[in-house]
Amino acid sequence: MTELPSKEARDAVHKTIASCGRIEYQTLGKSILGEPIYLYRVGRGKRNILYASAHHGSEYLTAMHLFSLLLDIAEGSESISGELFDEFSLFFIPCVNPDGVDIALSGFRPSPLYERQLEMSGAENPEKWKANARGVDLNHNYPYGFAEYKAIEAARGTVEGATLYSGEYPVSEPETRAVMRPTLAVDLSLVVSLHSAGEEIFYAPKGQDVGMLADRIAGMLGYKVSTPTGTACFGGLCDYTGYTLGIPSLTLETGRGENPLPISEFFREREVIRQALLTLPTLLPKGDL
Ligand SMILES: [Zn+2]
Numbered sequence: 001m002t003e004l005p006s007k008e009a010r011d012a013v014h015k016t017i018a019s020c021g022r023i024e025y026q027t028l029g030k031s032i033l034g035e036p037i038y039l040y041r042v043g044r045g046k047r048n049i050l051y052a053s054a055h056h057g058s059e060y061l062t063a064m065h066l067f068s069l070l071l072d073i074a075e076g077s078e079s080i081s082g083e084l085f086d087e088f089s090l091f092f093i094p095c096v097n098p099d100g101v102d103i104a105l106s107g108f109r110p111s112p113l114y115e116r117q118l119e120m121s122g123a124e125n126p127e128k129w130k131a132n133a134r135g136v137d138l139n140h141n142y143p144y145g146f147a148e149y150k151a152i153e154a155a156r157g158t159v160e161g162a163t164l165y166s167g168e169y170p171v172s173e174p175e176t177r178a179v180m181r182p183t184l185a186v187d188l189s190l191v192v193s194l195h196s197a198g199e200e201i202f203y204a205p206k207g208q209d210v211g212m213l214a215d216r217i218a219g220m221l222g223y224k225v226s227t228p229t230g231t232a233c234f235g236g237l238c239d240y241t242g243y244t245l246g247i248p249s250l251t252l253e254t255g256r257g258e259n260p261l262p263i264s265e266f267f268r269e270r271e272v273i274r275q276a277l278l279t280l281p282t283l284l285p286k287g288d289l
Helices: 006-020 061-075 083-087 098-106 115-119 146-156 174-185 210-219 238-244 263-284
Strands: 026-028 037-042 047-053 088-093 188-197 201-204 249-254
Touching: 006 037, 006 061, 006 098, 026 083, 026 174, 037 061, 047 263, 061 088, 061 188, 061 238, 061 249, 061 263, 083 088, 083 263, 088 174, 115 146, 115 174, 174 238, 174 249, 188 238, 188 263, 201 210, 201 238, 210 249, 210 263, 238 249, 249 263
Parallel strands: 047 088, 047 188, 188 249
Antiparallel strands: 026 037, 037 088, 201 249
């Protein structure tokens, strides 16, 4: 994929992936505004890895990393004949938040939520929108540390809008429910969540083994391993999969600069991120961490 992941571009990519015969897919659910959220599966192995991207609208380059890998597999330029794909099944959710991506790419558009979006944003900076269509930050809507996060919200006066509002209750949003489906139905050995920016990696749960995995990948990418603080500690996908479910989980803050990053950041990092994503499963010990 070499163009920004607009609705039209996503639909075209999905068509190619869905019809290639090498990649299975299913629809996990629909966004608030009715956009499908797809799960793709590559590989035949018994050990399962989940990759997710574009939880945040303005971080749409992360979707391009997963879509471009899937597209190259679909078109045969990325091989799936190796050991990796015998041992592992790789699951991908490239666009967790299609409505947020559409706002960030195309601005506030007519929908039943249009007036509310203008109110929430002051009709300003749609390109910086991170939340879903009704102003919930999906990466604070997962069931881990919700009460603690609500206390931070209350102290800061956080309300519905472009970023940081966690929702009325945990898992209130259809996009969150969609992503949770494979985390509950599949025995996952690793979860990788792509965000931007900062060239850093967070990991969960705390522990030497997961920390070493983070160190190895940070070394490959030239990133640093960081410890989340404040709002970054609660309600994220990797907080939930790492701490609530006990699955080794990595959050990759890809790219440098301020969101939305220029498309040149995608091209600059495309190869090294792809290598990192395909190397990660092979770094897992034979048993579970
Ligand atoms: Zn993010």
